[in-house]
Amino acid sequence: MLLSSARFAAIRYLASHAAPFLLSQANDRRIALLTQVLERMARTEHHKAQLRYLRKLIGDRHPAVGLARRVLSLHPNARRAVVNSLGVNATWLGDAERNAFAAAHGVNPPFLIVISPTTRCNLRCLGCYAGEYPREADPLSFEVLDRIVSEGKEMGVYLYTISGGEPFLRPDLLDLYDKHRDCVFLVYTNGTCIDDKTVVRLQGCGNVAPGISLEGWEEQTDFRRGKGVYRKVMETMDALREAGILFGFSATATRLNAQVYYDEAFYEHMIEKGCLFGWFFIFVPVGKESSTDLMITPSQRDKLRQVVYRVRQTKPIFVADFWDDGCLTGGCMSGGSLYLHVNYRGDLEPCVFMHFADDNILDIYERGGHLWDVLDTPLFRRIREVNRRDPNPLRPCPIIDHNEWLEEALRGTNAQPTHPGAEDIVGRLAPQVRSWAAEYAKLADYAWYHSGQYEWAQRKGDPLWNHKGSQQASSGGR
Ligand code: SF4
Structure with a gap:
């Protein structure tokens, strides 16, 4: 399902402003909170399921969460790229854009x-x-x-x-x-x-x-x-x-x-x-x-x-x-x-x-x-x-x-x-x-x-x- 342009804009705004703030302190509570916010914005069941899965890993204290914490201790430019460019652009919005391209071409x-x-x-x-x-x-x-x-x-x-x-x-x-x-x-x-x-x-x-x-x-x-x-x-x-x-x-x-x-x-x-x-x-x-x-x-x-x-x-x-x-x-x-x-x-x-x-x-x-x-x-x-x-x-x-x-x-x-x-x-x-x-x-x-x-x-x-x-x-x- 394609995202409306308002939703595109909202996710981009969240990624560029709210996400770096929520993640400025690398703790599990903030990561979990971000997954909840993003889950509300996600349109596909696949993406919602990914976020729920990440929250479950946090609850289970899975080693993968240690990896997320390590990502959050990177330089702010790298952190921003992981959230905005990799997470939002390549994976989420990119998914919708690829669908739109496939429908058109x-x-x-x-x-x-x-x-x-x-x-x-x-x-x-x-x-x-x-x-x-x-x-x-x-x-x-x-x-x-x-x-x-x-x-x-x-x-x-x-x-x-x-x-x-x-x-x-x-x-x-x-x-x-x-x-x-x-x-x-x-x-x-x-x-x-x-x-x-x-x-x-x-x-x-x-x-x-x-x-x-x-x-x-x-x-x-x-x-x-x-x-x-x-x-x-x-x-x-x-x-x-x-x-x-x-x-x-x-x-x-x-x-x-x-x-x-x-x-x-x-x-x-x-x-x-x-x-x-x-x-x-x-x-x-x-x-x-x-x-x-x-x-x-x-x-x-x-x-x-x-x-x-x-x-x-x-x-x-x-x-x-x-x-x-x-x-x-x-x-x-x-x-x-x-x-x-x-x-x-x-x-x-x-x-x-x-x-x-x-x-x-x-x-x-x-x-x-x-x-x-x-x-x-x-x-x-x-x-x-x-x-x-x-x-x-x-x-x-x-x-x-x-x-x-x-x-x-x-x-x-x-x-x-x-x-x-x-x-x-x-x-x-x-x-x-x-x-x-x-x-x-x-x-x-x-x-x-x-x-x-x-x-x-x-x-x-x-x-x-x-x-x-x-x-x-x-x-x-x-
Ligand atoms: S052909 Fe497919 S499975 Fe084989 S190396 Fe390339 S991408 Fe991997």
């Missing part, structure tokens, strides 16, 4: 847009897919990036992930973040290029959340990223924490380092350093000479899923696994179901790990089109037809869990690989990936259907988990 906008504005990087990490693209001057100018974000906002998208290469090698991106303070930018970075001046700019914006890459402890990080990188990252985390900036870690799990992430001490350390969130990625063999040797084993993946779940339940940090938390997103997010990727050249990829495209944003602009035109290309439509077929959201991925669906989706399109060797994932590597997936399927099906761990996510009709966004996406995303 006949395509559902995504929730999030990932942009890789550069492939340049000061490091040379082993197996990094960004290394597959030429390290040339950046084809996407500030003006193009600005237009992408502006058009995203027209669709109701206020959440952007900036990936790379190393985004902090482009100082003009700080101007982009500053210009769009009504949005939140999660910036994946190796953490070695954030100097004191950059920290001051980030503190001034408040709406930028660096996600700093680690491979575990010093030994694993320096092995893959280079000597001295871990120490530099720790210094960067200290500076960001001191400045009250929202940030977290980003970790790639491989067969060699997965066991590091089973250790609770790792999360304690990240919390101590100031991380408020942590994203896990599984190594996916999408590079030119890639092999499946570095992929975590099915049992390592199963274990990581359980650890991430437990940490989220017990510690004041939000950790998520890009593959194994499909129950939080309704399944795979690719193809515009919930997100899309604009690579450094402007190629429009359904996912950062799906290196195929059948259109390019620069070409679209040249033709007089708009960013949302990509949602209707054959590639994006075909991906949305296959990406949510599996009712088990613990194995959602058309690349690694249902590799044959990716092959099937590509077959009906003119999509081209976006770098040499990208096609290997559905060719040379397909037999290994598929037998790996068959092994993992046994573990994931047990976890989803028989373990009882996900009973909360399977409750039919519960407005907290059965958000219409995932239903739309599962029906093809139109």
Whole structure:
């Protein structure tokens, strides 16, 4: 249901004035009071249920409330961005705006847009897919990036992930973040290029959340990223924490380092350093000479899923696994179901790990089109037809869990690989990936259907988990 413009204005006013006041003292009573006020304003049952759930967590003294308290101790600019840009714009009002856009244009906008504005990087990490693209001057100018974000906002998208290469090698991106303070930018970075001046700019914006890459402890990080990188990252985390900036870690799990992430001490350390969130990625063999040797084993993946779940339940940090938390997103997010990727050249990829495209944003602009035109290309439509077929959201991925669906989706399109060797994932590597997936399927099906761990996510009709966004996406995303 769409919000009236008066209600839009009231929520924006509340967010920009009343919420910072209510939250100026980080105590549970004030957070609970704010949830009550917001619940009265919320129009959808889904959003009301989220607020009631948050109030219940406060009553239960759940560790997640400790996370909310940590958010409220950030610099006021960061706090404002979390409430206004992430909570109100990206989630609530954005939801209504996306519905309005879908009604007017006949395509559902995504929730999030990932942009890789550069492939340049000061490091040379082993197996990094960004290394597959030429390290040339950046084809996407500030003006193009600005237009992408502006058009995203027209669709109701206020959440952007900036990936790379190393985004902090482009100082003009700080101007982009500053210009769009009504949005939140999660910036994946190796953490070695954030100097004191950059920290001051980030503190001034408040709406930028660096996600700093680690491979575990010093030994694993320096092995893959280079000597001295871990120490530099720790210094960067200290500076960001001191400045009250929202940030977290980003970790790639491989067969060699997965066991590091089973250790609770790792999360304690990240919390101590100031991380408020942590994203896990599984190594996916999408590079030119890639092999499946570095992929975590099915049992390592199963274990990581359980650890991430437990940490989220017990510690004041939000950790998520890009593959194994499909129950939080309704399944795979690719193809515009919930997100899309604009690579450094402007190629429009359904996912950062799906290196195929059948259109390019620069070409679209040249033709007089708009960013949302990509949602209707054959590639994006075909991906949305296959990406949510599996009712088990613990194995959602058309690349690694249902590799044959990716092959099937590509077959009906003119999509081209976006770098040499990208096609290997559905060719040379397909037999290994598929037998790996068959092994993992046994573990994931047990976890989803028989373990009882996900009973909360399977409750039919519960407005907290059965958000219409995932239903739309599962029906093809139109
Ligand atoms: S294609 Fe795979 S990696 Fe990409 S969003 Fe879907 S589940 Fe995630």
